[in-house]
Amino acid sequence: MAIDQTKVQTRDDARPILVLGAHGKTGARVMALLQAAGHAVRAGSRNALPAFDWNDRATWGPALEGVSAVYIAYQPDLCVPGAVETVSDFYQAVAKAGVRKTVLLSGRGEPEAEDAEDALRATALDWTIVRASWFFQNFSENYFLEEIVAGEITLPEGLAPEPFVDADDIAEIAVAALLDPEGGRHGGQLYELTGPEALDFPEAIRRIGQAAHRGIGCRIVTMDDYAAALGQAGLPPDLAWLVIYLFKTVLDGRNTPVADGVQRALDRPPRSFAEYLARTAPTGIWGAAS
DSSP, rough: OBBGGGTTTTOTOOOOEEEETTTSSHHHHHHHHHHTTTOEEEESSSBSOOOOOOTTGGGHHHHHHOOOOEEEEEEEEETTTHHHHHHHHHHHHHHHTOOOEEEEEEEEOOHHHHHHHHHTTTTSSSEEEEEOOGGGGTTTSSHHHHHHHHHHHETTTOOOOOOOOOOHHHHHHHHHHHHHOOTTTTTTTTEEEEHHHHHHHOOOOOOOOOOHHHHOOOEEEOHHHHHHHHHHHTTTTTHHOOOOOHHHHTTTTOOSSOOOHHHHSSSSSSOOOHHHHHHGGTTTTTTOOO
């Protein structure tokens, strides 16, 4: 079903803000925060009106027409082949449409994501980059959720601790940057976003089980066995490649140190994994919580 833009624009006196990846973890949160504050929003997705599709450049102009700012979350990830070239061309479309304010969601530790950042810096746009670690919500909104609910998660060996970050923090920073006046506090800023501590996956799973009051196993296998298991589970080859690439690249230790991006952007510490557990476990999403 197409999204009726008249139902997501709440202020007729404001040019809408285009949110790409409107159904994703951060995009949906950015949309919700903007709407709650009464700002006009345009969902950037293939089932919106006007539609937006990264693979159909004819949709870019109509989606950008009349907007005041744009939140860029590339799907499925900036590391996939051709992504940097596509987003670089999209920056030019943004400039051609007369849009100045641009916020890019980038991936911490991904060389290709840094190439996309460099391409944005080279434009005349008023840009902000939010370079994020892996999200807390990967444990509760997809990716690992099904296995956690089943009671055991399988992971490849050799994964370094990761300072997971709350998608709510990312969205709050993105909204602040989207609403920032041109030349304001967030213009030309790169915020490297992490949580306050790095956790390895077995420890994160242990804490989730503790919060949910149930046992959740964590089985570690070789990377080759893990890749084979993805194929046996029916994951499409391109998505299996992406998962293995991210595990080998992002989780090799380069991202383990915490960063101060949330503090710099919001003047407060990042939300902790304990805070995430305290509000998520009572929903019952992980099973036998109470």
